[in-house]
Amino acid sequence: MAIDKKRKRSDGQGKRPKAPGASSKRQKSNAGKRVTSVNSLAWKSVEVPEMFDDAEGFYGLEEVEGVDIVREGDTVKFVAAAATESDDGEEFGGFDDAPEVNAEDSSAAEPAAAVTSKESKAQKKAPKAEGKDAQKQDDLKKDAQKSDSKAQKKEKKEKAAKAKPAKGDPELEANVFAQAADLAEVEAEDNDIDMSQWVSLDLSSQMLSSIARLKFAKPTAIQARAIPQVMNGHDVIGKAATGSGKTLAFGIPIVESWLAKRAETAEKKGPIALILSPTRELAHQISDHLKLLCAGLTTGPYICSVTGGLAVQKQQRQLEKADIVIGTPGRMWELMSSSNSVLAALRGINFLVVDEADRLLKDGHFKEAEEILKALDRTAPGEENDDSDDETPRHQRQTLVFSATFNKALQQKLAGKARFNLLGDAESLEYLLKKLNFREERPKYVDTNPVSQMAENLKEGLIQCGDLEKDLYLYAVLMLQPTRRALVFTNSINTVRRLTPFLQTLNLPAFALHSDMEQKARLRSIERFKAANPTNPQTSSSSSSSILVATDVAARGLDIPNIDLVIHYHVPRSADDYVHRSGRTARANLSGISVLLCGPKEAVPTQRLIAKVHAAAAVNTSRSKLASAGVGVHTIDIDRRLVSHLRPRVVLSKKITETSIAKERGAREDDWMKNAAEELGVEYDADELEAAGSWKGRGSGKKAREKEARAVGKSEVKQWRWELKELLGRRVNTGVSEKYLGGVDVDGLLRGARGEFLGQVEGLGL
Numbered sequence: 045m046a047i048d049k050k051r052k053r054s055d056g057q058g059k060r061p062k063a064p065g066a067s068s069k070r071q072k073s074n075a076g077k078r079v080t081s082v083n084s085l086a087w088k089s090v091e092v093p094e095m096f097d098d099a100e101g102f103y104g105l106e107e108v109e110g111v112d113i114v115r116e117g118d119t120v121k122f123v124a125a126a127a128t129e130s131d132d133g134e135e136f137g138g139f140d141d142a143p144e145v146n147a148e149d150s151s152a153a154e155p156a157a158a159v160t161s162k163e164s165k166a167q168k169k170a171p172k173a174e175g176k177d178a179q180k181q182d183d184l185k186k187d188a189q190k191s192d193s194k195a196q197k198k199e200k201k202e203k204a205a206k207a208k209p210a211k212g213d214p215e216l217e218a219n220v221f222a223q224a225a226d227l228a229e230v231e232a233e234d235n236d237i238d239m240s241q242w243v244s245l246d247l248s249s250q251m252l253s254s255i256a257r258l259k260f261a262k263p264t265a266i267q268a269r270a271i272p273q274v275m276n277g278h279d280v281i282g283k284a285a286t287g288s289g290k291t292l293a294f295g296i297p298i299v300e301s302w303l304a305k306r307a308e309t310a311e312k313k314g315p316i317a318l319i320l321s322p323t324r325e326l327a328h329q330i331s332d333h334l335k336l337l338c339a340g341l342t343t344g345p346y347i348c349s350v351t352g353g354l355a356v357q358k359q360q361r362q363l364e365k366a367d368i369v370i371g372t373p374g375r376m377w378e379l380m381s382s383s384n385s386v387l388a389a390l391r392g393i394n395f396l397v398v399d400e401a402d403r404l405l406k407d408g409h410f411k412e413a414e415e416i417l418k419a420l421d422r423t424a425p426g427e428e429n430d431d432s433d434d435e436t437p438r439h440q441r442q443t444l445v446f447s448a449t450f451n452k453a454l455q456q457k458l459a460g461k462a463r464f465n466l467l468g469d470a471e472s473l474e475y476l477l478k479k480l481n482f483r484e485e486r487p488k489y490v491d492t493n494p495v496s497q498m499a500e501n502l503k504e505g506l507i508q509c510g511d512l513e514k515d516l517y518l519y520a521v522l523m524l525q526p527t528r529r530a531l532v533f534t535n536s537i538n539t540v541r542r543l544t545p546f547l548q549t550l551n552l553p554a555f556a557l558h559s560d561m562e563q564k565a566r567l568r569s570i571e572r573f574k575a576a577n578p579t580n581p582q583t584s585s586s587s588s589s590s591i592l593v594a595t596d597v598a599a600r601g602l603d604i605p606n607i608d609l610v611i612h613y614h615v616p617r618s619a620d621d622y623v624h625r626s627g628r629t630a631r632a633n634l635s636g637i638s639v640l641l642c643g644p645k646e647a648v649p650t651q652r653l654i655a656k657v658h659a660a661a662a663v664n665t666s667r668s669k670l671a672s673a674g675v676g677v678h679t680i681d682i683d684r685r686l687v688s689h690l691r692p693r694v695v696l697s698k699k700i701t702e703t704s705i706a707k708e709r710g711a712r713e714d715d716w717m718k719n720a721a722e723e724l725g726v727e728y729d730a731d732e733l734e735a736a737g738s739w740k741g742r743g744s745g746k747k748a749r750e751k752e753a754r755a756v757g758k759s760e761v762k763q764w765r766w767e768l769k770e771l772l773g774r775r776v777n778t779g780v781s782e783k784y785l786g787g788v789d790v791d792g793l794l795r796g797a798r799g800e801f802l803g804q805v806e807g808l809g810l
């Protein structure tokens with residue numbers, strides 16, 4: 045949370061005794077002020093640069109105006125103007141927690157006149173930050189309406205900007221935006237879409253109209269099957285392939301329930317739903333998807349995301365007025381365990397959603413997720429549930445659990461093909477599901493595709509290469525997809541740190557994403573990755589392609605449009621990870637390619653992984669049929685001439701990158717040693733320390749290489765850069781511009797014209 049510097053200064057002045065004859069203006073303004081609490085001040089988002097517009101809520105930076113901080117003894121008070129006062133002619137923004145800015149509160153419960161005056165006052169203020177939020181909402185909408193022309197998009201953007209919403213919390217603006225939207229346009233859009241396939245789901249007309257805005261003409265399989273179950277009050281465990289619309293499978297019934305409740309009473313009774321997500325990015329994305337859905341409603345629920353890496357105070361304030369909360373377990377538990385009111389409010393939820401359940405209920409998340417579940421079931425503060433919890437009281441909330449991957453044995457049990465014993469092994473998902481304390485004895489299990497977890501239009505390929513050739517093959521595959529959005533997965537943060545500059549040095553637009561990055565930087569990477577426009581063939585390749593190099597933090601749930609290619613630089617640690625990573629492409633019925641780079645040491649785990657992922661499909665189909673049907677992983681033979689052509693570039697880029705990393709690390713280590721020596725009061729001699737610390741054990745080779753790299757002179761690096769530049773300036777005889785590579789129609793192969801990706805395909809063989 046940041047306080048406006050200008051105001052900080054005036055706060056300082058406020059502490060000093062007033063000079064005789066101090067401005068009467070100031071006295072006048074002070075007369076209309078009142079002491080208030082920090083949470084009820086009109087905080088607003090600090091403006092962020094244009095390119096980060098979509099990063100609403102990302103930075104958590106907020107400022108407040110018209111507030112004096114007055115110190116009395118040990119106490120600090122916030123003195124703000126009363127809502128009707130003006131200060132130096134500047135209209136004071138009021139108290140942002142007040143209901144006036146909340147679209148939903150501005151309806152039935154409020155007297156009409158009051159609402160009007162508040163709205164007009166809010167419109168006068170219409171801050172830029174909120175305008176940006178409207179823009180974001182609009183952008184999200186556009187994502188869903190990919191078919192819209194550029195001109196239409198621009199027009200909508202302008203309309204959204206004109207319909208500047210009320211001032212206040214930027215999150216609120218998502219709801220206010222719904223009110224400000226051009227309803228005539230919505231109706232016109234609705235009319236374009238035949239919504240008959242949604243009718244059997246018995247949704248309200250408001251909801252149908254909102255879905256029509258998104259241009260979703262029919263429900264996906266998981267939506268068609270899960271929505272009625274949820275709307276009939278059942279607990280649901282839903283399994284469906286990646287990118288098949290699971291978010292709205294739980295999102296639509298939750299928003300429907302909110303609409304029904306609101307039709308009964310406008311009185312706010314705390315949140316109706318808590319959605320738990322394993323990663324921060326996914327939590328923000330779910331929030332975006334739901335806001336997008338609600339953008340078509342005249343009045344929508346207040347949706348907030350509660351994740352780590354962002355300002356806690358802001359999230360606390362948002363939680364107090366939230367209708368739908370999406371959170372990561374760590375931050376959620378932090379807030380729940382420190383506030384009885386938050387806890388009490390969340391105990392009243394009607395829906396608990398566990399998205400990506402198999403990941404969320406294991407790994408590092410389990411402890412906090414378990415605490416949250418226990419706390420939700422507690423009947424009074426301080427009352428613990430018994431761990432053996434057969435006695436756990438049944439509650440009113442519905443529990444909805446979704447993922448593309450559930451453990452096979454569990455799937456069979458859920459499908460009623462084996463005994464469903466919830467008291468199983470404490471490590472199993474089965475046991476963890478028990479912790480969810482379903483309302484029903486047996487939740488409804490909806491599995492839209494028991495045979496495969498992979499998206500239908502996904503092509504899977506495998507490239508065998510030497511351990512030390514992965515960088516080369518990575519570059520080759522990326523070069524063969526020059527105007528694409530590609531996601532490269534690695535198993536380690538260090539590899540992300542190395543590969544990103546390696547690709548950048550080769551003039552490729554690569555961005556890094558891993559959990560060791562600051563949240564702000566994580567979100568910036570995603571924004572930049574999304575900013576490229578691969579669908580526009582007119583743009584230059586640098587602005588039409590982008591590459592995200594990531595750890596598995598990006599594997600789950602991320603829904604970034606137009607990712608055509610996923611590359612597994614390292615073979616994933618589990619079959620489920622492979623499914624989720626590959627599922628970042630070929631979403632919502634689009635097609636995509638997933639390529640595994642497999643070194644000799646990875647051959648065995650890869651074979652196991654493939655067998656596991658495609659086991660069910662393989663049972664009923666012969667190998668040759670599998671290959672011809674495009675099922676399974678195809679071996680890809682990239683033309684060796686192309687690879688050898690690219691090798692010199694890769695060698696140079698590696699040398700440049702490794703030298704720069706080694707120098708940086710060296711400088712950091714030197715600084716550390718110098719500081720340590722200074723604290724100990726000894727003299728720092730780098731050579732002496734180096735000699736004393738040298739050893740011949742494990743890792744000594746790497747150390748020696750690093751030392752060598754650190755010793756490389758500037759002129760040598762300059763020479764390498766020059767050579768690389770020269771090489772990069774030469775055309776490679778492949779790619780989109782030159783359609784033929786030694787008689788092979790690469791472009792055609794890339795488009796799948798011959799039913800294959802590249803080179804020879806030999807079924808599942810490795």
Ligand SMILES: Nc1ncnc2c1ncn2[C@@H]1O[C@H](COP(=O)(O)OP(=O)(O)OP(=O)(O)O)[C@@H](O)[C@H]1O
Nearest residue numbers: 260262263264286287288289290291448601603632
């Ligand atoms: N009925 C629909 N028709 C067309 N597109 C849809 C429909 N419902 C959702 N989508 C779009 O499909 C994409 C994937 O949806 P979503 O992110 O919910 O998938 P998911 O099943 O949760 O995937 P994952 O398992 O990877 O998390 C989104 O861009 C979403 O807007």
